Amino acid sequence: MAPTQTFLFLAFLAITSSLCFASDPSPLQDFCVADNTSNVFVNGFVCKNPAMVTANDFFLSGLNKPGDTSSPPGSKVTPANVAQIPGLNTLGVSLARIDFAPGGLNPPHTHPRATEILVVLKGTLYVGFVTSNPDNKLFSKVLNEGDVFVFPQGLIHFQFNHGPSNAVAFVGFGSQNPGTITIANAVFGSKPPISDNVLAKAFQVSKEIVDKLQAQFWPDN
Incomplete structure (x- = not known):
């Protein structure tokens, strides 16, 4: 295999390997408590200043209580x-x-x-x-x-x-x-709605049925 081809093959292998093992970012320190007040956008959350971290950043109560x-x-x-336990970040x-x-x-x-x-x-x-x-x-x-x-x-x-x-x-x-x-x-329940022509064809039903479904209230669970 020519040197150029070898390089391209190895580069492709490295990229595909990294994609195969993609997951939540791994921590490179003891913790990275999420700073929910930061205006910086990253894949996850910016770390809170470790000097400002408390035990409450790793704590949540109330899961013993029944939901409505x-x-x-x-x-x-x-x-x-x-979102509820900032210490889960990373x-x-x-x-x-x-x-x-x-x-x-x-x-x-x-x-x-x-x-x-x-x-x-x-x-x-x-x-x-x-x-x-x-x-x-x-x-x-x-x-x-x-x-x-x-x-x-x-x-x-x-x-x-x-x-x-x-x-x-x-x-x-x-x-x-x-x-x-x-x-x-x-x-x-998308906003704006998907065309009823698209959904009628996708589900093989009439546009009237699609319109009725789109008019329903779709609550988040």
Whole structure:
């Protein structure tokens, strides 16, 4: 192989390797507490002056309290990510509590930046995720107290309480800020709206049905 070709091949290999291992930024110091007052925009958050860091930057209380499940989906996600715990910045982990009323649903959604692991603390949940094209295979399971289920990064997934009583789950994420894209909200509640011609063709339904769906209130969970 010619020297130029060898160099280009090695450069390509280095770039693709770095992409394969892309994740939340790794810390190069003991901590980098997020400075939420900074006007500087970086991939994550600017570090707070270490001299100003306190134990409260690594602390959050209240996850023992049930969330309000009176919303239309009948569920409530209470996050504990870098927005609530500044000390999570660059550490690549976060968690959340999810409360479900009977019949409550955490609607189909994705986390673009994190794999999710869920443990059921109370009640029974029907959960699942769907693989990417072209298979779109559903992996689903009924979970009881103490059961654990994993949702791979970026795949559409859901949790549904089909039991007669409230349910509670805790989830962990492999990101300080996993992000959430709720499918129905994104498709039918975008601002400005996606053209009803586009959605009617995509879902093979009439524009009247699309218009009705776009007129719904799509609450964030």
